Amino acid sequence: MTIAFPPQTSSSPPGLQPEGWLRYLSFSLDHKVIGLQYMVAGFFFYLVGGALAGMIRVELVSPISDFISRETYNEVLTLHGTVMIFLWIVPVVNGAFGNYLIPFYVGARDMAFPRLNAVAFWLIPPAGFLLIASYFIAGAAQSGWTAYPPLSLTTPAAGQVVWILSVLLLGGSSIFGGINFIATVLKMRRPGLKLMQLPMYCWAMLGTSILVVLSTPVLAGTLVLLSFDIIAHTGFFNPALGGNAVVYQHLFWFYSHPAVYIMVLPAFGLVSEILPVHARKPLFGYTTMVYSILGIVFLGLIVWAHHMFTSATPPWMRLFFTIATAFIAVPTGIKFFNWLATLWGGKIALNSAMLFSCAFIIHFVFGGITGVALAQVPFDIHVHDTYFVVGHFHYVVYGGTVFVIFGSIYHWFPKFTGRMLNEDLGRFHFLITFIGFNLCFAPQHWLGLNGMPRRVAEYDPQFTLMNQISSVGALLMAVSTLPFLINVFWSAFSGRVAGDNPWNALTPEWLTSSPPPVENWKGEAPLVQHPYGYGVTPGQIDLGAATGREIWSSGQ
Amino acid sequence: MALVLTGLWIGQNVELLPVAASLNAPIYDQLFKVLFSIGSILFIGIFGLLLFSLIRFRRRDGETGDGAAVEGNLQLEIFWTAIPAIVVLFVGIYSYDIYDRMGGMVPLSDPHSMHGAAMAPQASDGSAGAVIQASVLGTPPEPSKRIWGGIGSGQISAGPALPVEVTALQFAFLFHYPQGDITSGELHVQKGQPVELRMEARDVIHAFWVPEFRLKQDIIPGQPTLLTFTPIKAGSYPIICAELCGPYHGGMRSTVVVHEPDEFATWFEKNNTATVAIAPSTSSTG
Ligand code: HEM
Ligand SMILES: [Cu+2]
Ligand SMILES: [Cu+2]
Numbered sequence: 001m002t003i004a005f006p007p008q009t010s011s012s013p014p015g016l017q018p019e020g021w022l023r024y025l026s027f028s029l030d031h032k033v034i035g036l037q038y039m040v041a042g043f044f045f046y047l048v049g050g051a052l053a054g055m056i057r058v059e060l061v062s063p064i065s066d067f068i069s070r071e072t073y074n075e076v077l078t079l080h081g082t083v084m085i086f087l088w089i090v091p092v093v094n095g096a097f098g099n100y101l102i103p104f105y106v107g108a109r110d111m112a113f114p115r116l117n118a119v120a121f122w123l124i125p126p127a128g129f130l131l132i133a134s135y136f137i138a139g140a141a142q143s144g145w146t147a148y149p150p151l152s153l154t155t156p157a158a159g160q161v162v163w164i165l166s167v168l169l170l171g172g173s174s175i176f177g178g179i180n181f182i183a184t185v186l187k188m189r190r191p192g193l194k195l196m197q198l199p200m201y202c203w204a205m206l207g208t209s210i211l212v213v214l215s216t217p218v219l220a221g222t223l224v225l226l227s228f229d230i231i232a233h234t235g236f237f238n239p240a241l242g243g244n245a246v247v248y249q250h251l252f253w254f255y256s257h258p259a260v261y262i263m264v265l266p267a268f269g270l271v272s273e274i275l276p277v278h279a280r281k282p283l284f285g286y287t288t289m290v291y292s293i294l295g296i297v298f299l300g301l302i303v304w305a306h307h308m309f310t311s312a313t314p315p316w317m318r319l320f321f322t323i324a325t326a327f328i329a330v331p332t333g334i335k336f337f338n339w340l341a342t343l344w345g346g347k348i349a350l351n352s353a354m355l356f357s358c359a360f361i362i363h364f365v366f367g368g369i370t371g372v373a374l375a376q377v378p379f380d381i382h383v384h385d386t387y388f389v390v391g392h393f394h395y396v397v398y399g400g401t402v403f404v405i406f407g408s409i410y411h412w413f414p415k416f417t418g419r420m421l422n423e424d425l426g427r428f429h430f431l432i433t434f435i436g437f438n439l440c441f442a443p444q445h446w447l448g449l450n451g452m453p454r455r456v457a458e459y460d461p462q463f464t465l466m467n468q469i470s471s472v473g474a475l476l477m478a479v480s481t482l483p484f485l486i487n488v489f490w491s492a493f494s495g496r497v498a499g500d501n502p503w504n505a506l507t508p509e510w511l512t513s514s515p516p517p518v519e520n521w522k523g524e525a526p527l528v529q530h531p532y533g534y535g536v537t538p539g540q541i542d543l544g545a546a547t548g549r550e551i552w553s554s555g556q
Numbered sequence: 557m558a559l560v561l562t563g564l565w566i567g568q569n570v571e572l573l574p575v576a577a578s579l580n581a582p583i584y585d586q587l588f589k590v591l592f593s594i595g596s597i598l599f600i601g602i603f604g605l606l607l608f609s610l611i612r613f614r615r616r617d618g619e620t621g622d623g624a625a626v627e628g629n630l631q632l633e634i635f636w637t638a639i640p641a642i643v644v645l646f647v648g649i650y651s652y653d654i655y656d657r658m659g660g661m662v663p664l665s666d667p668h669s670m671h672g673a674a675m676a677p678q679a680s681d682g683s684a685g686a687v688i689q690a691s692v693l694g695t696p697p698e699p700s701k702r703i704w705g706g707i708g709s710g711q712i713s714a715g716p717a718l719p720v721e722v723t724a725l726q727f728a729f730l731f732h733y734p735q736g737d738i739t740s741g742e743l744h745v746q747k748g749q750p751v752e753l754r755m756e757a758r759d760v761i762h763a764f765w766v767p768e769f770r771l772k773q774d775i776i777p778g779q780p781t782l783l784t785f786t787p788i789k790a791g792s793y794p795i796i797c798a799e800l801c802g803p804y805h806g807g808m809r810s811t812v813v814v815h816e817p818d819e820f821a822t823w824f825e826k827n828n829t830a831t832v833a834i835a836p837s838t839s840s841t842g
Contacts, residue, residue: 070804139588245761246779280621311776327642332640336602346623376647377657381773382771451796454798460794533625534625535624543787
């Protein structure tokens with residue numbers, strides 16, 4: 001491990017890499033630049049996906065299909081799902097925070113493969129624009145983000161093929177990122193830093209990247225076969241040509257169930273970083289947290305068929321996948337109780353980062369409970385493919401992951417820019433997002449239970465009121481991005497100057513200037529063996545200005 | 557304690573489901589009540605705990621110190637590994653029992669049970685599973701004629717079943733009654749008599765869903781699928797396609813009319829076009 005500190009490339013010939021803000025538009029190899037590139041690009045696509053969601057909710061204000069044509073509606077819902085998953089959540093919780101934080105956490109000056117890293121990012125904008133352009137040029141795909149054949153074989157081919165191409169590019173980007181994270185966490189650690197001393201986010205990213213590397217290639221292969229079916233009229237998944245449509249579903253969900261953990265495990269990791277800092281307590285139960293991440297990774301790989309309980313799956317298979325799925329609640333439960341214990345007895349700062357993180361806990365517990373219910377075959381056969389499922393996964397994906405992304409931005413913004421975000425605007429942002437979100441998605445559970453299927457442009461008039469409530473919630477959510485955007489732009493230029501470590505945090509990214517220098521630390525990287533060493537031991541006197549136990553030392 | 561009672565009260569008294577109109581719907585509703593109660597207890601408990609912590613342990617003005625340096629507590633952690641494990645185990649066993657009572661564990665039928673003599677015993681009593689299994693063992697199904705099953709209600713239906721052939725296509729359901737050679741856009745069935753839907757999809761995947769029956773089954777092209785149920789409450793209920801199937805997916809709906817027995821006979825006679833009329837309620841063929 002002598003290669004851990006290559007002499008910094010700052011001595012490389014000047015002028016090849018742009019300086020200043022232009023760096024963010026360049027093929028930069030700096031993990032911090034790449035992280036922020038992911039973040040900004042991801043947020044752009046979040047706004048696109050949000051506009052699409054807005055179109056859906058406007059259409060559903062009335063029970064008849066009157067706002068956009070039915071074909072357009074299906075294009076919109078397909079694009080919405082694809083954009084939100086592959087261009088917002090996955091790139092941001094993995095790419096943005098992963099790239100920014102992981103090298104700090106392992107005490108390295110960059111990721112293991114900086115060039116691969118830049119390539120991974122630069123696959124995203126073209127893939128995203130390709131996808132969106134397909135809507136304007138040939139008409140986008142219409143078969144949902146799941147693209148089940150035979151429907152995806154019979155809807156207009158051009159849009160579907162572009163969709164496949166775009167998802168393949170994004171999958172490639174995700175795989176490159178995953179390989180990079182695994183290598184960085186395992187091989188780039190500062191000498192003397194043990195795996196079990198890493199901040200929890202590293203473990204989360206390790207687990208996530210394992211899932212990415214194991215399951216994304218399966219999706220890629222499946223989509224290639226699907227494109228053969230569309231272009232070359234092969235019959236892999238086409239029953240009319242002797243193929244089997246259910247096989248596609250198995251292969252698709254073999255990726256796409258792990259994908260939900262690819263979207264949420266990093267969020268678990270981020271929350272594990274935020275809570276101890278703002279509660280001034282060590283992360284409770286580090287070891288069990290690590291094992292539960294590994295448990296989730298393992299179980300996450302063997303539960304995919306819970307998406308297929310009504311697809312003529314044999315009884316034994318339904319039973320197996322019910323049990324495996326329900327058992328994911330065990331490692332997940334451990335993590336939640338550990339977080340609650342982290343908060344218990346702390347000195348909790350009720351700032352925006354903390355509020356978003358706590359809302360995440362509430363929403364995810366709710367979504368987890370509906371998830372365990374959905375795992376029960378007899379329960380699922382009624383609500384599968386209804387708005388109940390839409391409610392479930394928005395509670396975990398939006399109420400969970402997206403809330404964590406916002407909380408993380410409030411937490412790390414001072415690190416990114418050297419300035420604080422405005423807290424009052426932040427709490428206001430939290431309040432309307434929280435109300436809007438719950439107003440939007442809670443009623444959808446009732447809709448599903450009572451007979452509203454998902455992915456429809458028209459519905460039974462008895463559901464009008466609930467849909468309108470839901471749309472009002474969506475409007476609030478849309479409005480809530482305004483205070484956030486104002487806050488970010490205003491604070492970036494004239495926010496309160498943060499200082500290097502405004503939260504008195506102990507994790508390594510705070511033990512350098514804000515924003516950090518290109519080489520992360522002037523001088524040698526600190527060796528942080530107790531990233532959560534907060535707290536006073538009973539009996540110790542609280543010295544007014546305590547910063548927690550400073551157990552890090554620079555150098556060995 | 558109060559928490560448990562509140563949760564139970566919510567689970568038992570908050571009505572979120574539409575009317576229960578098939579034999580397996582009340583069974584479903586039992587499961588729903590149990591899940592809802594447990595879910596409420598857990599959710600309110602965790603929500604309360606979090607809210608309490610946020611208020612009780614909030615940082616007050618001027619406070620700059622840290623909390624206690626507690627890094628973990630193995631006993632506590634084992635305790636809260638056990639809670640979800642036990643809950644999940646209980647829920648799993650209970651829902652297995654529910655699934656079994658709905659007839660979900662009856663092995664998928666083979667061509668013989670579809671067309672042959674095995675039909676009648678299947679619908680007759682609680683030994684349905686055994687009978688079908690025997691016929692499967694006796695004659696291995698030809699793969700090409702394999703029939704796929706939804707939740708079979710073999711064990712909970714009584715009397716001979718009314719066979720109906722269902723064709724799902726973009727964007728409608730067609731119902732054909734082989735016994736009377738009736739073709740209809742609506743499904744008419746008789747209260748108390750088991751119905752056996754033999755479903756096929758023409759083009760893409762559709763799904764047959766009747767919320768009041770708590771039943772849903774995908775209809776996949778190339779896979780003839782069997783779905784049995786017994787309606788128990790007269791009335792008209794929506795049939796909804798639940799799998800995205802194209803632009804008019806949202807409009808792919810129909811109605812199932814559950815008649816009182818005499819009413820049904822009238823309807824059947826009126827529409828019967830078969831030369832030999834067979835009153836379905838007394839039918840012995842299958
Ligand atoms: C305790 C954990 C969870 C359990 C037991 C669970 C269970 C389930 C089940 C059984 C379904 C299938 C419902 C159906 O289609 O009929 C489902 C759907 C879904 N879940 Fe979860 N889930 C859990 C957590 C999550 C998480 C963490 C995410 C993402 C961050 C997630 C995202 C989704 C999505 C996106 C779908 C719908 C996919 C689709 O059909 O488009 N779930 N979940
Ligand atoms: Cu899943
Ligand atoms: Cu349909």
